[in-house]
Amino acid sequence: MKNIQQFDVAIIGGASAGLAAALILGRSIRKTVVFDTGEPRNRPAAHAHNVFTRDGVSPLEILAIGREQLKAYPSVTIAQERVITAAKEDGAFRLETASGGTFVVRKVIIATGVKDILPEIAGIQALWGNKVIHCPYCHGWEAKNTPIALIGNDDMAYHLIPIVRNLNKDLTVFTNGKSAFSEEQQAKLQQQGIGLIETPVTAVEDAGDGMRLVLADGTVHHKQAAYVRAVRMQFNNELAVQLGCELEEAGSIKVDEFQQTTVPGVFAAGDVAHPMFHQVMAAAAGGLKAGGMCNGQLSMEDFEK
Numbered sequence: 001m002k003n004i005q006q007f008d009v010a011i012i013g014g015a016s017a018g019l020a021a022a023l024i025l026g027r028s029i030r031k032t033v034v035f036d037t038g039e040p041r042n043r044p045a046a047h048a049h050n051v052f053t054r055d056g057v058s059p060l061e062i063l064a065i066g067r068e069q070l071k072a073y074p075s076v077t078i079a080q081e082r083v084i085t086a087a088k089e090d091g092a093f094r095l096e097t098a099s100g101g102t103f104v105v106r107k108v109i110i111a112t113g114v115k116d117i118l119p120e121i122a123g124i125q126a127l128w129g130n131k132v133i134h135c136p137y138c139h140g141w142e143a144k145n146t147p148i149a150l151i152g153n154d155d156m157a158y159h160l161i162p163i164v165r166n167l168n169k170d171l172t173v174f175t176n177g178k179s180a181f182s183e184e185q186q187a188k189l190q191q192q193g194i195g196l197i198e199t200p201v202t203a204v205e206d207a208g209d210g211m212r213l214v215l216a217d218g219t220v221h222h223k224q225a226a227y228v229r230a231v232r233m234q235f236n237n238e239l240a241v242q243l244g245c246e247l248e249e250a251g252s253i254k255v256d257e258f259q260q261t262t263v264p265g266v267f268a269a270g271d272v273a274h275p276m277f278h279q280v281m282a283a284a285a286g287g288l289k290a291g292g293m294c295n296g297q298l299s300m301e302d303f304e305k
């Protein structure tokens, strides 16, 4: 007969959001399992910034500290496993893992993050998180006051321009094909002295102290770094969909201010639970709230029995 393991709470995803949830649950003596496949979104970056008390520390080291500190709380188990299915079952939830494990839990926290789908430009993946960057709050200080590129061609890219411009006076926008900016937006760029180049970018290359953008017409532009807008963000929301949770238009899991999804007993936190505000501290804060809410509900349910 199949071995079914029972826990109070399953946390799916063990990075900033998931580990923060595990901490408050461990301190509440809740039998908690954290499933994690070890692919946090910021793993390509050497340093994480805007992380209170850990500014500049490696993202993987921050998570290692998080896991280490959980060892003080023996009710928490970390399983290096992928959860592949989730279903409601008799007032609880049944999870199956890729290695064939079955878990029945009273509450679920989904903290599975997002995946960045980058434009098809040769060399982009190798420089991602280093010289190809996405966020001025994460990497802007390190690249400030240098010649900088921004590859993007939509309203979100346009929204980024003033924020980058605040850090870099020498800014060139590469639309990687015909500009989709409005005439008004293009006039504003011109007025601000921001270059706009429509020729497709075929490759990005490391250049030691800086990088090169190679265009389809053979021209090469030397910059310190290039901001890139992901073509799209893939929210890792499959398990939420299986459980019947509503999604936002962007694909993030719809939650209330306490990280409760539209399915009672299922919570979501971190990048997967917000359409666009994606930062380590925000993810951890969401995990903390989700863990606290789970424990509050479990305590009340046991008290009312």
Ligand SMILES: Cc1cc2nc3c(=O)[nH]c(=O)nc-3n(C[C@H](O)[C@H](O)[C@H](O)COP(=O)(O)OP(=O)(O)OC[C@H]3O[C@@H](n4cnc5c(N)ncnc54)[C@H](O)[C@@H]3O)c2cc1C
Residues within 6 Å of the ligand: 012, 013, 014, 015, 016, 017, 018, 035, 036, 037, 038, 039, 040, 041, 042, 043, 044, 045, 047, 048, 049, 050, 051, 081, 082, 083, 084, 111, 112, 113, 114, 116, 128, 129, 134, 137, 138, 139, 236, 269, 270, 271, 272, 278, 279, 280, 281, 283
């Ligand atoms: C290159 C880069 C650099 C960044 N730098 C910064 C920075 O300097 N400062 C900052 O504040 N933010 C930074 N960010 C944003 C930051 O990475 C995210 O906000 C943060 O990682 C979100 O944490 P999370 O726990 O929600 O998700 P993630 O960190 O993405 O973690 C999700 C975890 O869930 C696991 N998982 C997914 N599906 C399953 C499943 N089915 N079963 C089991 N496990 C699963 C994954 O393996 C992963 O470990 C950066 C992002 C990028 C792309």
